[in-house]
Amino acid sequence: MADPPHRLPAFGSEPGVSIDLSAAVVAVTAEQPRVLALYGGERPALPSGPLEAAHRTLEAGLRSWVERQTNQKLNYVEQLYTFGDLDRHDAGARALSVAYLALVREARPAGEIEAAWLDWYGCFPWEDWRAGRPAVLDAVDIALEAWTRAAPDAKSAEIRRQRRRLAFGEGLTWNDERVLERYELLYEAGLVQEAVEDGAAPALGRAMAFDHRRILATAIGRLRGKIKYRPVVFELMPPAFTLLQLQLAVEALSGMRLHKQNFRRLVESQGLVEETGGSVTGTGRPARLVRFRREVLIERPAPGVRPTGVRRG
Numbered sequence: 001m002a003d004p005p006h007r008l009p010a011f012g013s014e015p016g017v018s019i020d021l022s023a024a025v026v027a028v029t030a031e032q033p034r035v036l037a038l039y040g041g042e043r044p045a046l047p048s049g050p051l052e053a054a055h056r057t058l059e060a061g062l063r064s065w066v067e068r069q070t071n072q073k074l075n076y077v078e079q080l081y082t083f084g085d086l087d088r089h090d091a092g093a094r095a096l097s098v099a100y101l102a103l104v105r106e107a108r109p110a111g112e113i114e115a116a117w118l119d120w121y122g123c124f125p126w127e128d129w130r131a132g133r134p135a136v137l138d139a140v141d142i143a144l145e146a147w148t149r150a151a152p153d154a155k156s157a158e159i160r161r162q163r164r165r166l167a168f169g170e171g172l173t174w175n176d177e178r179v180l181e182r183y184e185l186l187y188e189a190g191l192v193q194e195a196v197e198d199g200a201a202p203a204l205g206r207a208m209a210f211d212h213r214r215i216l217a218t219a220i221g222r223l224r225g226k227i228k229y230r231p232v233v234f235e236l237m238p239p240a241f242t243l244l245q246l247q248l249a250v251e252a253l254s255g256m257r258l259h260k261q262n263f264r265r266l267v268e269s270q271g272l273v274e275e276t277g278g279s280v281t282g283t284g285r286p287a288r289l290v291r292f293r294r295e296v297l298i299e300r301p302a303p304g305v306r307p308t309g310v311r312r313g
Helices: 058-070 136-149 154-168 179-188 212-226 232-236 243-254 260-270
Strands: 006-008 017-029 032-038 048-050 076-083 094-103 115-119 273-280 287-292
Touching: 017 058, 017 212, 017 232, 017 243, 032 058, 032 212, 032 243, 048 058, 058 076, 058 094, 076 212, 094 212, 094 232, 136 154, 136 179, 154 179, 179 212, 212 243, 232 243, 243 260, 243 287
Parallel strands: 017 094
Antiparallel strands: 006 017, 017 032, 017 048, 032 115, 076 094, 273 287
């Protein structure tokens, strides 16, 4: 990881405040959503570093750290959330982490620290429904039921039961955007390794350093919601692509399969793409190459792909 976060002076009797900048840098390659991770410690971590006096803005500082650590230049960047729990770091200071979501096309990482692309479903295997209900949810259901039964009283048990229903869609429709709620419920139940100091928790997904899996969960939920009303998915696509490649990218991000014809009608009715005149040849007839129509940003107030609207039952 980077040097310790920049420490601001203490005010009154309060300890100092440290400010960290963290990035969930996302790409989609070979039908898999990936996040750029650093491997300098026992667990993978997101690119991050302290806010320094030379950084003109928070975002400029973030871009500087990501490029320095991984040699990855960032284009699309948006601020996610500011995390400031008292127990985020040690040394007695309140550690604030300003987290960002960045969308890129995958490149080979380099830089000061060992970096590699991490499959985000390795961290959240219960989020990938493309092949049907994930098998890991059987273990999740059993563990959460035991946690519910262990509640101190009937009222607490009912609250836990309702939270399970909302987060994991028990008896309800699965909500692909509730990624953070699901992770935080598993954390509170002591079912992920980050929640247990001795690492004795069940291996429900790959653990990450510090609270970086929580930051990644926030990024996934934000991105799943945003692709429905903004054309951010095109930040992950090459300049020319087929409609099938676009569909597979949306499926990878949302974690669900989509109906092919419904998806194509949606993309065409939104005016999101235009033909390039080129094509690619596969096992069947040639597939037309298209590109993103940037004019749609002016023409339509919410030009997204809305994957839940074309979900296959």
